[in-house]
Amino acid sequence: MGRLLVLEDEPILARHIKSTLERAGHAVDVIETIAGGVQALGAADYDxxxxxxxxxxxxxxxxxxxxxxxxxxxxxxFLTARSGTDDRVSILNRGADDYLCKPFEAAELVARATALLRRPPQLAASILTAGNIVLDKATRSAMIAGKPLLIARREGMLLEQLVVRLGQVVTREALDAKLFGFAEGASPNAIEASVYRLRSALSNLGADHHIHTVRGIGYCFAP
Structure with a gap:
């Protein structure tokens, strides 16, 4: 269960959302304005x-x-009457995690909220950080000390997997499964090549976290 903040200025719908989520066991605060949302976020921690x-x-x-x-x-x-594909894609690319169109069933609202609350925070985050490295999962872009990190798509995916599991050993098998599809036929040295290129790019911009090789197992991203 979690503490939820709901932005909705239509009173009847706001009461419906609040009661639905409270029946599911959540604590719910409802605000009607963006200004009220800013104040609420400054006053409490929400899930x-x-x-x-x-x-x-x-x-x-x-x-x-x-x-x-x-x-x-x-x-x-987001809960919104806007159902266009372009609108949904735009919102998700800006860092939203889910998008439910009005009208919606109460059971689906509860199920989606529950699914989002189950996700580990680091996996759910759109913006990831590791020292002076900032990675935006939504746009697949990265900055090091304010400078753009220019890397290929594969190296960007590798960086994301390492940052999400910061300080943990990530096996070669796990990286291979994430970076290469079944039909791509990755060569035995494909992971090593991507690691080499990413290491060079990080070093060139002065990254304060590095890819450490754990011999026979995989890699760990740490200071």
């Missing part, structure tokens, strides 16, 4: 944000942008 797009003082995306700029890993779900 999930449930946001409407259009409220009286603007677009709920502003709260999404606020929490992602703060590098918060809190999951964010």
């Amino acid at each position: 999930l944000l449930v946001l409407d797009r259009r409220v009286s003082d603007g677009d709920g995306v502003r709260l999404l942008d606020l929490v992602r700029r703060s590098k918060s890993a809190i999951p964010v779900m």
